[in-house]
Amino acid sequence: MHNVAAIGQQGAVAYLSYVNRLPEVQLQEQQAWHRTLPNGLVLLPDFVSVEEEAALLEAVTVDTDYAQDKLKHRVVKHFGYEFIYGSNNVDADKPLEQRIPTACDFLWQRLSCNEAVPKIIPDQLTVNEYEPGQGIPPHVDTHSAFVDPILSLSLQSDTVMDFRRGAELVHVQLPRRSLLIMSDEARYDWTHGIKPKHSDIVPTPTGSLTTQQRSKRTSLTFRRLRRAPCDCAYATLCDTQQAKAPQALDEALSTHATELEKQNVHVVYDQIAQHFSDTRHTPWPKVTEFLQSFDPHSVLLDVGCGNGKYLNCNTELFSIGCDRSLGLLDVCQGRGQRVFRCDCLQLPIRSDSIDGCICIAVIHHLASRQRRLQALRELTRVLRPGGRALVYVWAKDQCRNDRKSTYLRQNKAVNKQRTTEQAQRQQLSTELQQLTVMDNLEVSLPVHTNRTEFQQQDIYVPWKTKGEQRTTFLRYYHVFEEHELEQLLTEVDHVVLRISYYDQGNHCVIFEKRK
């Protein structure tokens, strides 16, 4: 009996069809109810009475727009300190006039009787108001901002909160008037979020599932400022540990730059040349535009030409390309292009001879600042006075004006909220432990999770080959901070910066050699 039925709620339509087996997603969903709570997560039902609930709501009501933000998905108010959403942090030097209302004090007194819960006197309160259909994206409360534990009181309506770590998913039903305490693993190593839905699917006492309508819910999140770096034991989601860019690392990179680039750039590109080339055919419009800006018969040099996709963009130019990878040069030669092999730090080209250079997605493979600078100097050397160069490097920041780069937009699982970036990172770190390639790395660097935001500047980016022999190659990258490329360019003599811009997740510059 395959059928379509109209159901009463919100004019929804149900499509019915028989299946032999439940889809796997459905099974995961069901299993997510039967898991034990993450370590450190405690739920205390009926923590406040109906009368206390009313008094608390009264106490946190603010008449004016004081410290109130209308976020995309919900209304929030802050007490004690403002939580700044851009940085996901608080400014400890700027306490708010409005402290946590004293009407809340009985909560910690009541909590202190519970042996299972770490002691805390909060100094920051965030009030979230959720209308039905609103939620909060999966996140971890910034480690360095707040100490352990974090308290969350649910008022007015039940809801369901999802906890995730890697591939693990645990649904937690939060009844109205319950207190949730997140500490240890649950606070540091799991993300939590609420799906934006009008109703939840929840288990019944008999073990089946049923729907539960949401109504307006107010949550009171109580936290205490840390005022120091985080010292937790869970590095994956820890901003303090992720932000560490020790000088020792820079030194190690400088010392081993040549071997690192050989092993984790040159050798890798040779191995993946064909597959890489198959995924790179569309020229970026801004690069094409640059190539169209030269007079006919100008000499163009593409440094790091890859599969040569820019060499035929403007056929009126005399275009030549060079690369380190024999595999990629073979691809170019097969297309009848003029290419040769060399290193971008030592171009076998006469000084002052080239009308235009492009260097797209190359310099971010150089493992020290000195070498990145040298590459820019070398481009400048070969340019004739008045000649121009265009350089693209990968940007650490893959979001601009709230818009994700193409690279991030291709992460369908995250964009459709089936999982989170954090969960993907945790999953990758598990997978990598089984990789033998990790043993012979020159420098120990974090491995980036593809199609997620960058956490550090110096990283290995995995390249997974398809086909029978599935291999993961690790490519070295230095992703650039904003203005880092322009800054490097100020140290190159005889150049004038013409334009700098952000394009397709890259920082880009066009510069000219002084006449």
Ligand SMILES: [Zn+2]
């Ligand atoms: Zn931490």
